[in-house]
Amino acid sequence: MSTPDSTADTPAHRYTGALAGVIEARWHDRWDAEGTFDTPNPAGPLADAAAVGSRPKRFILDMFPYPSGAGLHMGHPLGFTATDIYARYMRMTGHNVLYTMGFDAFGLPAEQYAVQTGQHPAVTTDQNIANIRAQLRRLGLSHDRRRSISTTDPDYYRWTQWIFLQIFNAWFDPDRKKARRIDELVAELDAGTRGARTGAWASMSPAQRRAELDQWRLAYVSDAPVNWCPGLGTVVANEEVTADGRSDRGNFPVFKRNMRQWMMRITAYADRLIDDLDLLDWTDAIKAMQRNWIGRSEGATVHFESPAGRITVFTTRPDTLFGATFMVLAPEHPLVDALTTPAQADAVAAYRRAAQAKKDVDRQDEGREKTGVFTGGHAVNPVNGQQVPVWIADYVLMGYGTGAIMAVPCGDERDFEFARTFGLPIVAIQQPADRSLDTSSWADAFVGDAPYVNSANQSLSLDGIDSVTEAKRLMNGWLEAHGHGHATVTYKLRDWLFSRQRYWGEPFPIIYDEHGSPHALPDSALPVLLPDTDQFSPRTFDPDDAMSDPESPLDRLADWVELELDLGDGLRRYRRDSNVMPQWAGSCWYELRYLDPTNDDHFVDPANEQYWMGPQGPGHPGGTDLYVGGVEHAVLHLLYARFWHKVLHDLGHVSSVEPFHKLFNQGYILAAAYQDERGMYVEASQVEQRDGSYVYEGRPVTREYGKMGKSLKNAIAPDEVCEQYGADTLRLYLMSMGPLDASRPWESKDVVGVHRFLQRVWRNIVDEDSGAVRTLDGAPDTETLRVLHRTTAAVREELDHLRFNTAIAKLIELNNHLTKLGGCPAAMADDLVAMLAPFAPHMAEELWSRLGHGTSITHHPFPVADPAYLTSDTVEYPVQVNGKVRARITVAADADAATVEATALADERIVTTLAGAAPKKVIVVPGRTVSIVA
């Protein structure tokens, strides 16, 4: 495909895609040769204290990519260009900038790609990384390449394993609400200042003590319900299971099974993960998603006694306890069998079977119609002694709260529906102003503040109170005082399932003794290398075979699994843990390794962490100065990384409390996608437009917009655009499409707009026929200087706020002005090029060089606006009469309000409009407007 602007009669030195390609390659080589973007550290292997100096620092971070075989998609250059522009701007404003790029290369996609191609994942990963590095280079991203890491590199995952052991060897102190080293727990248990959970510490055997400690660890092996995905052949985390019970990746059914797996005690950090969101410069949307995922809910635990035993419920509305007229348990609740009477046994069993069968997929499709079965059993409502029937229903979930609820149909919509469906009593316990106490007339439950009624016993009365908050407080106090319950907080967040039965991941630095107890390997044994094998395919199963069992690929490697080791008590036989860590492990801390990527003694030198990520004052959590990436990581990666960072902070390894101070979520790239009559997507690039409709291979197709990508067959490769127009044009187009956080449709025909802009900049400085510099001699006129300085001030302002689209618009305005002048005055050329440099660095370097500068523009100071040119001698005021602009007047910039008013009232048009009537009021807003009320 030829570039649209190069033909036989094109001037030899016109800025075409072909010329851009030549220029860009030249500067890539030069940047590499000169190490232009190498950034000094205060300490460690990359230390250069003199180069660090006293400059302010900026740590600018992108979410690092998977090195997939397809290479980068257009969303990558979108975010990467934004951070690159900001990084370059920061360098030009005197900052020491840390900016690099790594690869999140472990995990399912890399492994699946390897399985498809039959090559070892290490081979394909290296190839893919090399390919993506070339793509990144082509985009002109100003990365410090010395700092690049891959999570699959043993020098990197050595420290991932080390951090795992830090977490394994830590416990959460509920009093101090922080992680501490496990030996501090041992000291407290030895001293008797803290009690053991499983018995008397002093009388425990070594094995019992080991088991006791395992109960406290932040990383622990647990035999608990996990998400088993036979189609993937591995267990997956809650966060990786979709709402309809399928795997996020692959969309296979997921089954709850009890299995022995590694867990991380992220729940211990639930409150801090919520509270510290307040310290972060993140959007409300992302904060809300994290809060919602953690799902903190304040309420009360209430005990109902039954012949089958105590039934404990969680409620957020303890104030409505007098209205609890029945109970509902989840079908899987352990007390169901004991509660069920013989007469109801068949019905209960049938319901439980049906509930289990439809568990994963169909529950949503069946809508919200309430189903359920009476167990035949009853329990006692503790506030009024009433016997209430106990039902089971699938709208009560075993996985939340206690798996049992007290049903208050008058005050809860679901309970109301259930009561209506099955004819259960509904007793009003509040008196809404517009309702009768006869609930048979109610259309729905009442939720809100209204005076309580029917809510008293001998020692408690809520009657007459009209505040839910107050009623809750009184009820909680009563429950606690009488031993029927207490105030409680529950969370939706569950501990993080941390092991996977796959090959392509970090091995656990854990071995098991003959009793099956886990032991940490010593730091000196790290890294535990992922053993080489050609048997890396996971064992997958029929996706619906819930009873299949996971098989770790590493388990097949007997030579690796079995080992003899002396852990201080003599040479013994052990078995290695054959699981690998999940995809998310490597991305939980990669930003820290960028700080000190080649340090063999520490995962990061504390001085470097303090310098790049340390808190910047009281109340500041520290962390990266900017983190740009897609919103799809709102809960998974961002929550896990925050959790690890907090553990590292608690253990004294990092000074920052949070990893990412400012988070910016880029929008998606959308593109037109086309479907044929069968609803199949057709290759968007082959669709033609004819008379307002769309045609593919002669047949009509319909258009829609969707996320650019393979599935909609509307992807455009960044490389194609670089080839056609050059990387600078692609960068500029991506940035000018709209605000960075908005999703925007890709329109290939629009790309030419920014290309023309670059062409005009080039032409204003370089002669298209000779290639010589052709700037204008003589001093620029005052108006031109005003445009220059206004542009300078505006571009700075826009860049400070990451508003790249409007910054580019300002540069275009400046250049359009110069085009009208007939070229760029020589005295302004440096400033013009310097302002262009962050956006179109290749062209800027080339022009900079042709203008006679011997060094890269990278560290040249960004232009500063001269305030003298930001004001003018005269100001134009719009004059409104009754809110409508009727005239414009021009007055001296320093004219006082009275003069402006007099000038406005004297204006011919205003005199005509007022028609002799005296104005009732005249408002002069200095520098802005005159408003006349007639």
Add this chain to the structure above:
RNA sequence: GCGGGCGUGGCGGAAUUGGCAGACGCGCAGGAUUUAGGUUCCUGUUCCGAGAGGAGUGAGGGUUCGAUUCCCUCCGCCCGCACCA
């Protein structure tokens, strides 16, 4: 249902604390260059109206000298969570 966000020309989008609506770009129209097409350049381009003028930021209302911006009601769209007790 709950939470977050958004509605501005033919299209993508601009508009400091409320102060000239439509910056910039695409497209379109006309013109220059060109054998022609394309490229490049210039001019114009919110709508109605020949014009004077009028209307206009999803709809309606409010506050204000003045509202795209603030408040209320409604409509529509996007994203996240979803029987969470």
